[in-house]
Amino acid sequence: MLEENQTITIKGTKDGLTLVIDDRGPFEDVIDELTDKFSEYSPKKDEPVVPVTVKLGNRYINDRQKQQLRELIGNENCFKIEFFDSNVIHRDEALTWKEDSDVKVINRIVRSGQILENVGDLLLIGDVNPGGKVITSGNVFVMGNLLGIAHAGANGDRDAVIAASYMKPSQLRIADYISRAPDYESEGVYMECGFVDEKQDKIVIDRLQVLSHKRKDISGFERRMLNG
Template sequence: MVQKKQYVTIKGTKQGLIFLLDDRCSYESLVEELIEKLSSKHYQQSEGPDVLVKVDIGYRFLQEHEQAELERVITEGRNLAVEQFESRVLSKQESERLRQEAETVTLMRIVRSGQVLRVNGDVLLIGDVNPGGTLIAKGNIYVMGALRGIAHAGYEGNEKAVISASLLAPSQLRIADHIKQFEQEEKIEQMMASAFLNENKSFEIGRVQQLVQSHPELAKNETHLLV
């Protein structure tokens, strides 16, 4: 006798339940087995608070009405509450967001006093950031010129972001939520320098070559190198 394939796996955790739904079977077969498994007395309405359920749908894409149906099947007549659906399928919006964050935007200009430039990803500025000017990036900041104003890298919390400049003489550096202010008497002026957060979340400033050891992940697309 051939054993029937299991499309629904239910696992218990400290936080509640995880429903693992096979992403290779038909949607109809999935719903049928889900109804069958949840018909057990174990999952019927009982006293006490709702048990939180995470539904892992793998690489399956669900239409809104299908997700609503699955949630109804799981919760109707039961003290189960769907906390979230987890999917490995990226929406077009999410895919575009990740693409933008991974790319390096190249700008050729001077960021003048009072100007604020914000980039969704890494930024390579061929030009200067003047005193009073601000350059902000979700990723890393590279300035092929003088950085004399404010640079804020990793502005959405990326503490691994770095700031590099041909001439590093900033009034303020920010990485994620960490700020280093440079008062007039402690102004630095270094050629080919970089700044990043060390293990103690303190700013470390030195020659750009140190990034080879501290941030090897900055190397990208080395497979395109012609040797």
């Protein structure tokens, strides 16, 4: 419980320091109270930097206010804000998150010389012909023949996967990993997926069903699709 007129609670954890900021008062009061609290602190010489998590509850703060907190807490102190934890995000951030997490369904054939680009997960109902290419920041699911190039996790997501009804690609890419045609059976494989195996440090091919174990955060929609 916060005492009357107290907007900030400071908690020490094994991972550093947590500042719990009451979301009801004005931001100016938060700054004033933090200034008072940290003015009493005098760091010792060579004291290690302590990571700080700021819990904001239902309070939204903009980039300028975040920078103000970073400077106030880190200025001549041995503290550094590592993370802002808030229940509220800006509308633009919410739209970006929705775009990144949505599964976009496209019904078409990607022919030789064509490139299909997408943000988030892609469900392609159709084929990727030799010479065709699909690129997405999320997962790639091809309900058809994957004979061309598929690039999942294009923004660096190594947990992205590529799945196809019939897998005989000329090239698979996941984040910065590349696997070329010689890695696959000459006749191709049915209902398989490709993903990055960290132990082998390469893209491997396995049955679709393994994804529920290898990628536990896969969505309910994708689980139903993969498992029939």
